[in-house]
Amino acid sequence: MPVPHTWLGIAADDPFGPGTLPYGVFSTGDGRPPRVGVAAGAWVLDLAAAAYAQDAPFAEAVDAPVLDPLMAQGPETWRQVRESLTAWLTDPAFETALRPHLVERASVRMHLPFTVGDYVDFYSSQHHAANLGRILRPGQPSLPANWKHLPLGYHGRSGTVVVSGTGIARPMGQRKPPSAEDPEFGPSARLDIEAEVGFVVGVPAPGGGVPVSGFAEHVFGVFLVNDWSARDLQAWENMPLGPFLGKSFATSVSPWVVPLDALQEARVAPPERDPAPVEYLRDVPGDPWGLDLQLEVRINGEPVARPPFAQMYWTPAQQLAHLTVNGASLRTGDMYASGTVSGPEKEQRGSLIELSWNGEEPVELADGSTRAFLEDGDTVTIAATARGPGVSVIGLGEVTGRVLPAQG
């Protein structure tokens, strides 16, 4: 699809060009409450103000301090809003009316874009799961026996999902070094990141049972997730109930939610699945939900990994089908994350435990320092773009967070 020209003069390769049009919630520091915005190049459009000015039928649904009401509307409204936005930004006839509702993106503060319902974290990169198996269970099969039969996942803490830019205090907790008799208590010494892609539910499913084919009827959009992980806390608590305090202190999300419609050209076939999964997990022929997103992980501004999302074994459509196959309901704002995105190459690994191979091969940074795990003061940024077949670049923006000292 060729990039439409906007009267805003957005460059053709701007990741927030007119092919992206992501939604977020912003405030302007003038006492006005947070409100829904759409990013366009270096600008944010105040969506409700613009919609009221244009007498758009969806004005009320976007007049809120969160995306929840818009997300709950469903695909027809989502398309309508997007078509209106495209028309408004590309037809110079709208410029005079809309200019007053644009603010510079660099000047706004971004907020959590939606009310998080439940948060499920999956584990769907075969490369990541196999790397962790090799690191944590040497001598055993690298993948758990169930891994290729279902998208493994667990519930995370929704109350500690924070928007990009929020400082992340190093968590306190119990850990037991293999050599120690008893557990110790103190700040995590192995603080890590996990580069993931997140999905948020718009349309509820009160009875669960969303088939793979129902993904785009329920999911509103895509964003980036940093699933901060305290590896030492996690190792000690993990058996037999899975991750808990090693994860629950914070999960950061990017502020801009990219609608599925913006990612149509990034849809790719997922990898071959062997063995074929049971029926409720089968891909719909001709309707693939692999996504060709290129992630980049930076520590203090320096790229340390470029994880490829296209190689994820389980797609977000399969994850949603699995999540609801037992009858579990979906609410507007329920979110789920892909699991750490890792590719087959070393520089494609989405976590430090993989990049440094459990600390044995610390990552070298340009300033000469090394990182086995994160240090206080480190800033971690995960960014991503999707490339379509044409010249258009679709960006997911970025999620960033700085490690603060433990508050003991």
Next chain:
Amino acid sequence: MPVPHTWLGIAADDPFGPGTLPYGVFSTGDGRPPRVGVAAGAWVLDLAAAAYAQDAPFAEAVDAPVLDPLMAQGPETWRQVRESLTAWLTDPAFETALRPHLVERASVRMHLPFTVGDYVDFYSSQHHAANLGRILRPGQPSLPANWKHLPLGYHGRSGTVVVSGTGIARPMGQRKPPSAEDPEFGPSARLDIEAEVGFVVGVPAPGGGVPVSGFAEHVFGVFLVNDWSARDLQAWENMPLGPFLGKSFATSVSPWVVPLDALQEARVAPPERDPAPVEYLRDVPGDPWGLDLQLEVRINGEPVARPPFAQMYWTPAQQLAHLTVNGASLRTGDMYASGTVSGPEKEQRGSLIELSWNGEEPVELADGSTRAFLEDGDTVTIAATARGPGVSVIGLGEVTGRVLPAQG
């Protein structure tokens, strides 16, 4: 404490006597929205209506379709409300003014009492954990190595917490019998219950770090939980991320939340802990939060177990301290459950997997039928009472649910 006499003529041994005064949310089927009520014997007091009539300072906080605003107020208001309720119901001078705000409890419909934030399920009965270890990991130590060092837990699905009385459809899912090569898909064949006690947070803790001594400053009240569990789904999915679809289809809660102040006489010292836990988990001397609650599990009305809560290894105060020690925030409405309550005796086990020893010793019911696990149509009820040193009986009411056929 002697039971005060009420002008309602409540029997001294009524579990919802004037020493209990639990809070819930009810509606009356006349089109009026759900509202906060207080149970007193066979009656429900419409709390906001009564409070406005008495010009009580807390009237606005209880004028809501959920307990959230009252819960957020904190212990001083909670005590004030309770003192007013006691005065209103025991002083005959209030009878004329309050009679119009009483409705028969048998006539009301109960709703979920609060907006569930995050839901954490613990695993804090040593007898339960050891039974499961013996059943699931024969030949290995019955308790995981970490079990006596921290209250193990995991996050459950808050969106599928339902109020007592809600039908529970048998979940569909994958399970792999040991003899099978590949997993099968179908209705769970091993549907179970877990009899638990729940706690709900009233006062938020934005930075986490609630000490054991802070329990009563943050927790509003206590209720009963049936953590429905599909053992076959759980067994197949559990490694390495813990419970997910085997639990997430439904969790039932009792409709009446009993305030901590009602349970003062039920506070008992928890069992001796050996080894002593690390400092943040130590009991506060003279401020014990073991609770002498006697649970009863009934299948189709017939008692099958009487689990003793007083024997729980970790107290709810320790659970809250653990949950927040990593900095995880608390919100009003965050709830947590104790984990299955099981005592040392066979008839004290709070789950069927224990009662039937993984199906090997089915439970015999009075009608001659047996249960290894639940059948469609079974109704499970969990009830509980706390006995104080005097004649007063404090009830937690009950949580009930009927198993419906799978919806495939």
